[in-house]
Amino acid sequence: MSHLYDRPRIRLSGDRAILVEYGDAIEPAVNEKVRAVTALLKRGLPEGVEAVIPAYRNLAVLYDPLVTAPERILPVLLGLEARRHEIEIPKPRVVEIPVLYGGDHGPDIGVVADHNGLSVEEVIAIHAGTVYPIYMIGFTPGFCYLGGLDRRIHTPRRKTPRTLLPGGSVGIAEAQTGMYPVDSPGGWQIIGRTPLRLFAPERENPFLYEPGDRIRFVPVTAAEYERIREKEGA
Amino acid sequence: MDAFRVLSPGSLTTVQDRGRFGFLDRGVPPSGALDPFAFRAANLLAGNPGGAAVLEITMMGPALEVLCDAADIALAGADMGLTVNRQAAPMWQTVRVRKGDLVRVGQARSGCRAYLAVTGGIDVPVIMGSRSTCLKARIGGVEGRMLRKGDILRRLEGEPLRHPRVFPPGRIPVYRSEIVLRAIPGPQEEAFGSGLGMFFDALYDIAPEADRMGYRLQGPPVHHVEGFPQSIISEPTVPGNVQLPADGRPIILLVEQTTGGYTKIATVISPDIPKIAQAIPGNRVRFREATLEEAHRVVREEALLMRELEDLLAAGR
Numbered sequence: 085m086s087h088l089y090d091r092p093r094i095r096l097s098g099d100r101a102i103l104v105e106y107g108d109a110i111e112p113a114v115n116e117k118v119r120a121v122t123a124l125l126k127r128g129l130p131e132g133v134e135a136v137i138p139a140y141r142n143l144a145v146l147y148d149p150l151v152t153a154p155e156r157i158l159p160v161l162l163g164l165e166a167r168r169h170e171i172e173i174p175k176p177r178v179v180e181i182p183v184l185y186g187g188d189h190g191p192d193i194g195v196v197a198d199h200n201g202l203s204v205e206e207v208i209a210i211h212a213g214t215v216y217p218i219y220m221i222g223f224t225p226g227f228c229y230l231g232g233l234d235r236r237i238h239t240p241r242r243k244t245p246r247t248l249l250p251g252g253s254v255g256i257a258e259a260q261t262g263m264y265p266v267d268s269p270g271g272w273q274i275i276g277r278t279p280l281r282l283f284a285p286e287r288e289n290p291f292l293y294e295p296g297d298r299i300r301f302v303p304v305t306a307a308e309y310e311r312i313r314e315k316e317g318a
Numbered sequence: 319m320d321a322f323r324v325l326s327p328g329s330l331t332t333v334q335d336r337g338r339f340g341f342l343d344r345g346v347p348p349s350g351a352l353d354p355f356a357f358r359a360a361n362l363l364a365g366n367p368g369g370a371a372v373l374e375i376t377m378m379g380p381a382l383e384v385l386c387d388a389a390d391i392a393l394a395g396a397d398m399g400l401t402v403n404r405q406a407a408p409m410w411q412t413v414r415v416r417k418g419d420l421v422r423v424g425q426a427r428s429g430c431r432a433y434l435a436v437t438g439g440i441d442v443p444v445i446m447g448s449r450s451t452c453l454k455a456r457i458g459g460v461e462g463r464m465l466r467k468g469d470i471l472r473r474l475e476g477e478p479l480r481h482p483r484v485f486p487p488g489r490i491p492v493y494r495s496e497i498v499l500r501a502i503p504g505p506q507e508e509a510f511g512s513g514l515g516m517f518f519d520a521l522y523d524i525a526p527e528a529d530r531m532g533y534r535l536q537g538p539p540v541h542h543v544e545g546f547p548q549s550i551i552s553e554p555t556v557p558g559n560v561q562l563p564a565d566g567r568p569i570i571l572l573v574e575q576t577t578g579g580y581t582k583i584a585t586v587i588s589p590d591i592p593k594i595a596q597a598i599p600g601n602r603v604r605f606r607e608a609t610l611e612e613a614h615r616v617v618r619e620e621a622l623l624m625r626e627l628e629d630l631l632a633a634g635r
Contacts, residue, residue: 095505098585099613101556103505110551137343137554139577144554146342149588149617154610220552222345222577225455229552266455285445285457291344 087111087141092165094158097144102154104161105142110231114141115219119296120173124164130157138295139220140229178215179293181263183254183301184309185211185276192273196239196256208303210234211275216261216299226265226283226291230299233261245271252278254301276301279313320385321436321473324465328380328423333440333459333471334433335371337573338448347574348557349450349458352530353431353595355491356395358624360435362631363392363412365479370439371449373465375432377598379423380465384415389437390478391415394485396429396493396596410490412482429493429596438476454531454574483631489623493596499570500608500616501560501584506550509581510562511543517560517583522568522603531574532561533594535603539566540583552579558586560605570594587613589620 087109095103104121107114122138125145129136132152137144145157185208186193197207216230233256241257246269249255253264255272264270265282284290293299304312334357337350351357351374361370373380379398393400393409400407401422407413409432415421423432442449442459451459460469507514522537540562542548548564555561555578559571563580570586571578572594586594587608597603 096502096585096610097505097554097556097582098502098558099587099610099617101554103553108551135339135342137576139553140551142553144556146556149614150621153614220577221343222552222554222575225341225344225346225457227345283455285455290341290446295343 088113088117092162094154096154099149101144101146102157103142103144107141110140110219112217112231115217115231118143119176120168121161121165122296123173124168124171125161130160133157139222176217177293177297178300179297180300180302181254181278181280181292182304182308182312183212183276183278184306185303187306189277189309190254190275192242192255193275196237196273196275199239200237202236207237207275210237211256211261212301212303218293218295218297218299221295224264224266224268228262228293228299230260230262233259235259239273241271242273245269246274249274250277252280252282254278277309279304279309279316281316319473319475320470321389321440322382322421322471323385324467324469324471325381325383325420327465327467327469328375329378330376331380331465332374332451332453333371333442334374334450335439335448336369337450338446338452338458340447342554342576345576346446346455347452347576349448349452349530349573351433351450352573353395353433353592355592356431356596357433359394359410359485359627360392360433361439362628363394363410363483363485364390364435364437365412365483366435366437366439366476370435370474371442372436372440373434375423375434377430378425379432381423382421382471384417384419384421385470386417386473388414388416388478389473390482391421391437392435392483393423393432394435395432396426398426398432399424410485410487412479412484414478414482426598430598431595436473437478438474441472441474452574486627486630489627491592491596495600496602496604497593497597498604498606499586499590499593500613501558501586501605502608502610502613503584504582505559505585506581507583509542509546510540510583513540513542514583516540517568518605518607520604524597524599524601524603525567526599528597528599529574530572532572533570533597535568535570537567540568541566542581546581548581549579550581552577555582556585558588558591560584560586587616589613589616
């Protein structure tokens, strides 16, 4: 059963933002709609629209109330939607994230394997064998909410969160997988680490990905990890 | 050029400008001056463009040694008191300082945050389109952190004003210990049923957990309608959203986060955000229901008022 609404539900979020909601579930069809409308809007932001922020099942449209109002933005938005099939939405970009799995860089990979009755090699193959859509980025800069983690490696959070996870840590929590872009505390089961700098504020574009892109984790050896890390200057 | 040496940093002093809006969809919070009114007033009084970077001073001010030949400073916002070489100097006015002067900002007697502007604006690297400090992401301002003793602050080029500017006394906000915040129901008001009425009737206390991320409130808990989930699929948040977690105690979200997974009963209108910025733990808050049309009318009135102030103050140039 699809959780896609027939028509979007509009919610006011104060006097400078509306939320446009396309469904009530975390579901590829719902997020695909969010992605499409975001892409269409970003081609030419309606006058007075300051930002478009996509999430799992809705998007926020931020506007300047001195220039526009929801009743002027909505017709544009609905018009774009109606023409959605005439306009080609770019295919999602797949961003490859090299990961050194296990060992010191992924101290909890054994926990994930044991919890699911798998070998460490199987955990790696399953985790790296999926292409994950980025449904939303939030919590901290560059922190992705990814969809599509294989049921076979779902694992509860750690009972005691770690006080410091190094930036680049890749982990699993229940049905989610993701990466910590910067050093932070966290309770996820850490299965590996990427040598890439996921948040480089001094770069013109400090991030490697945006919402709507897809992430593929690519296993690398310790030697490859070091080589990439040196190139990143981390 | 060098502007100040930080002799003591105050309790929490950061560099802020209008904010960082280019990466909200990547989880980078807007940051920026929490009280945009006092922020703009300080810049105006120092003869700066509206978006110049200033010092946001929280509760207890810094002591600064002036390092440049001559510059104007202006302090607006919370009533902290300003001295130059131990002599009282006025807030909400242009104050001329010279090399070697000792500028000291005291402790808040009313309000919570004051803004110190200097000719040209504080010069720190522009990170992702803004000079604002985001402590959580450790970016902007001085190395992404609050000021420390010994920091040297630079300023951009700019000429001191020929005639000092004085903010019209009648336009200086009075920071009260009980505030009324106008709020538009939503985005998830249906989750609360009759709780919405309770929310608008209640008198809340501001809890000790009150910072640029959000203000927690204490008071009669407002609960969700039975069967309505307490958390929702995470979604973008905006400053002013009033989030209600399972314990029924509201949190007013502010400028250091971009997403959240709790239902939001109402959203404080943007012209009332400065009232929150100037409130401290122990102050009391009521919410009054507003419509979108009313909020937009207030936004237009405030913009007009600010334009009048700009014209008035610039006329004395």
